[in-house]
Amino acid sequence: MLRYTLMRLGIFAGCLVVVWGLVHSGLAPRGLGDSNGLWIIVLAMLISAPISLVVLRKERDRASERIVRRVDRAKVSLEANRSMEDTADDSARAQGQAS
Structure with missing residues (x-):
C-alpha cells in the first residue's frame, strides 16, 4: 500500500x-x-x-489483494477465538451444573 x-x-x-x-x-x-x-x-x-x-491499475489491484488476504486472515482468527471461547464457556457451564 x-x-x-x-x-x-x-x-x-x-x-x-x-x-x-x-x-x-x-x-x-x-x-x-x-x-x-x-x-x-x-x-x-x-x-x-x-x-x-x-x-496504477495493476498496483492498485495488488494492494487490494493484499488487503483482502489480511481481512480473511483476521476473520479466520476471530472465528477461532470465538470457538475457543464457546468451548471454554460450555465446559465451565457443564462443570457448574455437575457441582
Whole structure:
C-alpha cells in the first residue's frame, strides 16, 4: 500500500511541476487574484487523478489483494477465538451444573 501511495504522490508531483510550468509560461490560465497557487494545485490534482487511475491499475489491484488476504486472515482468527471461547464457556457451564 505504501508503494501505491508513493507512486500516486509521484504522479501528482510530476503533474504539479508541469502545471506550474504551463501557468508561469502563460500556456495555461492563471488563477484569479491571489488564488494562483491553489489553482495550480487543483489543476494538478484534476490531471493526476485519471492518470493514476489508468497507470496504477495493476498496483492498485495488488494492494487490494493484499488487503483482502489480511481481512480473511483476521476473520479466520476471530472465528477461532470465538470457538475457543464457546468451548471454554460450555465446559465451565457443564462443570457448574455437575457441582
